[in-house]
Amino acid sequence: MNIEEFRAESHRMADRIADYFELVSSYPVKSQVQPGEILDALPQQPPAVSESMDSIMADFERIIMPGITHWQSPSFFAYFPANSSYPSVLAEMLTSALAQQGMIWETSPAATELEDRVMEWLKQIFGLPETWTGVIQDTASASTLAALLTARERATDWNVNDNGFAPEPGLRIYCSLETHSSIEKAAKIAGYGKNNLIKVAVKEDGSMDAGALEKAIGDDLHAGLKPVCVVGTLGTTGTTANDPLEEIGAICQKFNLWFHVDAAYGGTALMLPEMRHLTAGLKFADSYVFNPHKWMFTNFDCSAYFVRDTEALTRTFSILPEYLRTATRGQVKDYRDWGVALGRRFRALKLWFVIRSFGVEGLREKVRKHLDLARWLSETIENTEGFELLAPVNYSLVCFRYRPEAIADEEKLNQINQQLLQKVNQTGRLYITHTKIAGKYTLRLVIAQTYVERHHVEAAWSLIRKTASRLSI
Incomplete structure (x- = not known):
């Protein structure tokens, strides 16, 4: 690849990245592939001769993208976030180019x-x-x-x-x-x-x-x-x-x-x-x-x-x-x-871009929104029959479980909530994870993705409730 080819491909790549940000909500949040599926699709031997970027990107879309769990989806509520943002990505481009x-x-x-x-x-x-x-x-x-x-x-x-x-x-x-x-x-x-x-x-x-x-x-x-x-x-x-x-x-x-x-x-x-x-x-x-x-x-x-x-x-x-x-x-x-x-x-560059692009008040506005959304969800759970909070909401993580009134056995409740988590994640429409609190299987939903909005949280809660109501218990 020469400099002119690089210039053309870099413009195309920037468009692909922008398209990805626009379309990220359309992908299954949690990858739906099976173990070994990506590996089996990759050639066992490296290429002997140069391949075009068109060919490489075609395989990226065909092989790699199905195996991506989309941490930047606003419906990613699992673990803790590993957030990106537009200014941070721009800084990463420069960081890669400068290669300090x-x-x-x-x-x-x-x-x-x-x-x-x-x-x-x-x-x-x-x-x-x-x-x-x-x-x-x-x-x-x-x-x-x-x-x-x-x-x-x-x-x-x-x-x-x-x-x-x-x-x-x-x-x-x-x-x-x-x-x-x-x-x-x-x-x-x-x-x-x-x-x-x-x-x-x-x-x-x-x-x-x-x-x-x-x-x-x-x-x-x-x-x-x-x-x-x-x-x-x-x-x-x-x-x-x-x-x-x-x-x-x-x-x-x-x-x-x-x-x-x-x-x-x-x-x-x-x-x-x-x-x-x-x-x-x-x-x-x-x-x-x-x-x-x-x-x-x-x-x-x-x-x-x-x-x-x-x-x-x-x-x-x-x-x-x-x-x-x-x-x-x-x-x-x-x-x-x-x-x-x-x-x-050169990690400081992206941090500098983020602080300057958002400004301190802009950063605070984002974090406050996440805290407010977590409070809204926790209050909603407390007022919804068949669900209960299992831990104080100190930040933007909400810990809860499904607890049908007719079931008191803790092991059975653990099995039900594990089944609920698996079925929700299998839809690809959101991704949550779990922990155990005093032996209770607990659903964790953290609201902290950069571009998450109220309607994403509402949609997640609606799906959880509907999925719970359809469980065979």
Whole structure:
């Protein structure tokens, strides 16, 4: 492909992308293909000679598109969102074209300094502590790993980095039973071992029991173990419960523990002044993460990670081979020292585009709409015979189930709701997922897609009710 062919194809591709955004609601939200169907349609051998873009795009439509689950559909209500938006996509085009490798300042001064600035903007938008410093990681999982590694090194006076774990007693991490699975993965990768991750009991609302946390720490100290870090959550994955950050933070200060706060989804809501009360306990936090790629309309991947002590972070990750020594070392931020990866994409560009294109008030308007829609749906469910809410609606996630009056057996209710979920998703008209709350099979419907409107939520609720009424129970 030469430059003129590229110019023509790029214009065609832009039209295809715009067409996709216009037509996304017409596709089945959840892919309807069977396991292996895409693989079987792909040639076993790579092409020996060049193929035309027409041929490639024809196969894209024929083979690939049927296997796409449309996360950008306004009828996508599953998991948490991985949102896109028009300005974010435009920025991604530029990011791909520029193909920056922003590992150090000298490899891309603009990537480094724009990241520095937009992270300062985020502190202002979300009312985060002035003493924090931010860096963009790829995901919350990577951010949590960075937190646990830094906590490990601070607790051992940077001994594990040099000598490994051998002389250290059991290093303990604490989180709630509802904390995201990435915490356990990070504990394993960072060498703590999953058996040293203590999952603390939760209260009825799904939030961590601070009293149980303090007891667990005390028990470990008595046993000769070494408490290191506590992970609190704003907006748990299952139900969006909020841990009592002020109580947890005070406990961390008492025992000199690293306090990491995971707000991967819920953190976006803190841009609203009326939600700012949730930041009260953040004054105790040593590190904090939220994902603009979830609910801030910025393409995956883009995770905002903040730390109080940047020296602890960079001391944990810094390594300086000769080929990376530069004359600007010490004068600038070399973000390769701020996380696991050496190579870094120009993620700040799409965040900059989104903030400038929407404006802070435009972002807030979107998030408020989602919260309002969730409140409307929760009130509707409460007033609909045969359905019940199963968790408080703290953000824009609604947890509920179908409960026919004639059925009291919990296992039967679980089976009915699993059947309801499967039948609704099989229609292709919407996509929802589930969790279990106190053993109850719970339907999760999260309203946070960039371009979702009231009529999409109404249509989803109508389909759920109609499908439930037709179940054979």
